[in-house]
Amino acid sequence: MSEEMDFGSTMGVHTVVHLPQILRELVVMTDRLSGFRAKVVAAADAFCGMKWLWLLAALLALVWSLIIPPFKSVDEQDHVRRAYLLLRGQIMLETNSCTDGQPRCRNGRTMSGGYIDQGLENYLAFRERQNAEGAKITLSAEQEARKIMWAGHDVFATTPGTAYYFPLVYVPQTIGLGIGKALNIPVHFSYYLARIVTLISTALVLALAFRIYSPSFTNLAILLLPMSMFQVVSNSLDPFSSALSVLAIACFQRVMKSGQDTPRSVMILMASSLFVVATTRAHLISMLLLPFVGAWASRKKWVWVVASVTVFAVLVWMAVALPSAVDFRIQRAMTTGQVASAYLHDPAELIAVLNRTLSDYVTRVGYWMSFIGAFMGVPVPFVVYDVLSVLLGGIVLLSLAGPMEIRQALLARGALLLCGMSSIFLVFLALLVSWNDYPAQIINGVQGRYFLIPVMMVLLAVSRWSFPAGWRRALLVLLLWILFAFGFATITHRLLASYYMPWTAQNKLVLGKTRASQPLHPDSAIPVRFEKTAEALAPSVNRIGVLLATYQRKLTGQANIAFLSKDGAIVTRDFSLDDVRDNEYMYFDLPASNWVAAEIVLHAGESGLSVWEYEPAANPSSWQSCVSLMTEKRSRMVTSGCVGSQ
Missing domain, CATH: 2.60.120.1380 (C-terminal carbohydrate-binding module)
Structure with missing residues (x-):
């Protein structure tokens, strides 16, 4: 018994003596386990995080670029014509003589346009006829389209809707068309080459914007919506102009954060982007306020000069381009100036027509659908819009900034909120005076996609400007992945079903x-x-x-x-x-x-x-x-x- 006690006592003393060393070893083992766990979490976060998501989005956007038939974006034909005119070196549009009584002819002159290659115009006419008839894409139709070559001689074509746009925004499309024409490949493949160049250019501008200032989750969600993805793979004005808008906003955030240490290159980049945006997207002209707010924050004279020169350049271009725009597609009793003057003298009617428009349920649903994703000839079930709206709403709620964060950047957030809200108002005002008679019952012509950048600015004003940590960040990443995957999968299925005839039925098909x-x-x-x-x-x-x-x-x-x-x-x-x-x-x-x-x-x-x-x-x-x-x-x-x- 005593031996057992002696042995136990010896062991107890030994344990007590070496307890500090044992504890140190346990701490080391815990640190190693924590480090290993941190590496696992970091690896999983990297795999499921933003870089992988954007890489996948870019690859799948390329897939959409190849499967979406040509000219399914609104007014895309006119944008392609404008890009070709830039290839010819034509900056301003012109009119041509015509015979009164012909379509789109008034007082012996056409609407604004320019000279387009006959082969390109033949291709545009083929696709316009195909879209107007609602015909699905078949192998025989594609073979016919691929036979159209560049003609080498030009014919006059009108494109009045693009008359006042500063043509620099069409550089990506122009490069693609120019390469195709120089290599003398069919117009069909030149069109798709222009799409790919536009997609790459848009992706590079967005990458630069994210490099200058990390995007918020709300911005990422809006850019991954089906409508944004659909437009980014078209040859329309939207992809590059939207990317430049995002770049200008990122530069503004960087300027407001840097203050007096504002890099000169960032300010000049913001001014250049805003010039192109303001001269192509009239409803975003309120964004010209941003460089002046940046100048106030930086307290530097040269920043005020850059902001002032930007506004002056925009006004000069508008003064030169707007009078040269001849557009009589919409027959009205009053001109745009007369309609604007009428509402200016009767602001109560302006408020009334805005109220009638926004209180109309069907109109609001149309805005909602075309903001999320409504495409030419593609019926999308309402449940898809409901799911995407819930996911987007969840991302917005989880991204809301706290009172302290808002106070820390109150000036910058206030400027973004003002620009966003005024841009939304300008969307309605621009369409009211240019596309509607006076007095209008409701404002026709407004599309939800016009609100992409304005909504982005409004949400930036109330959301976090940095990625949150912990469970909130994990949940936001998960919701973002689900929004993108669900939207892309459901819309891809609808695109294929709506635009293409199954190959097994094509040989037996006789179209009506x-x-x-x-x-x-x-x-x-x-x-x-x-x-x-x-x-x-x-x-x-x-x-x-x-x-x-x-x-x-x-x-x-x-x-x-x-x-x-x-x-x-x-x-x-x-x-x-x-x-x-x-x-x-x-x-x-x-x-x-x-x-x-x-x-x-x-x-x-x-x-x-x-x-x-x-x-x-x-x-x-x-x-x-x-x-x-x-x-x-x-x-x-x-x-x-x-x-x-x-």
Whole structure:
């Protein structure tokens, strides 16, 4: 017993003596385990973090660039023409002589434009006809498109919507078209080459912006939305101008953070970007306030000079370019200046039309859909918009800055908020005075994609400017990945289903054709047939859109449309011809029922209104009118073969 006690006592003394050493070894082992765990976490964070996400986004954007058919972005044809004119060295647009009575001819002169290669113009005409007919892409159609070569001689073409743009914004597209023409490859491949150069240029500008100042999660989320991804792979104005806007904002954040230590190169880069943005995106002209706020923060005279020179250069360009813009696509009783003057003298009417526009539910839904992602001829289920909106909302909520963060950069955040809100207002104002008659019931022509940069500035004003740490950062990264993956996967599926005919069916396919009905006259009505389209949604259709044609004219007068249900009920709706837009759906709200047909009659005003129809090649007598049917549960069906159908 005593020996056992002696042995235990000896062991106890030994343990006590060496306890500090044991503790030190435990601490070392814990540090090693912590270091290993930190490395694992860092590796996982790097794998799931921003660099991998942006690399994947760039690669998948390249995939979209190859699979999205040409000219599916709004007004993309005019932007390609403008890029080619820059290739010819033409900075300002011009008009050409024409014969009165011809389309788009007034007083013997055309609208603004320039001389385009005949081969390029043939390719544009081929694609415009294909898009207008709503035809899906087939192997035979692509083979026909690839045969169109550069002609080597030019013809005059109008592109009035781009008349006042400073052409430097088209440099990427110009480079791509120029390489294609120099190598004498088909116009088709030159177009795609221009797309790739534009995508690379946009990616490089965004990379420079992120290098100058780390982007917020809200900015990243907006740039990864389907609408942003879709536009970035087009040859339109949006990709490069949006990237330059992001670059200007990043430079502004860097200037406000640096203060008196502002790098000269950053300030000059911001001014150069803002000049191009302000001379191509009129609603973003309020961003010219940013360099002056930066000058106030830096307290340096040269910064004030740079800001002032930028504004002066923008004003000089506008003074030269705007008078040379000749655009009479929209027939109105008053000019843009007269409409602006009328609202200036009656601000109450301006407030009223803004209120009517923003209080209209259908209009708001249209803005929301076209901000998230609404594409030509691609029906997207409402649930996709709902999911993406929830994900975007979650990212915004998790990114909100605290009171202390806001106070620390109050001037900079206030400037961004002011620029963002004023840009949103300028979107409505610009479209109101340039695309609508006076007085307007609502403001037509506004698209959700116009709000990308303004919303980005508004969110920057209230969100964190640095990545948060801990669980918040992990959750934000996860939401960002889900938003991008869900949006890309669902929209890619819709793009392929909407734009392409399965190869297994192409050899057996005989396409029908779209046609315009006989124009509406006082002594004749237009029948609207859609009973086959309505079969899948009966009996809960409560909203019907009819695809109308005005032959590029602005009509005036009043008409009536009478809807007939399968059980014999009739509901009529009066509408103004002034509100009809060429090749767009006009929607009518109805009580839920099984609507199968309609008839349009003219009450007063001009004749010339038509309804688009689809005639199957196999059975021409079974033609159907082009309509968009919506149910109470927001399901949607479009006449097969028409614009917007699957």
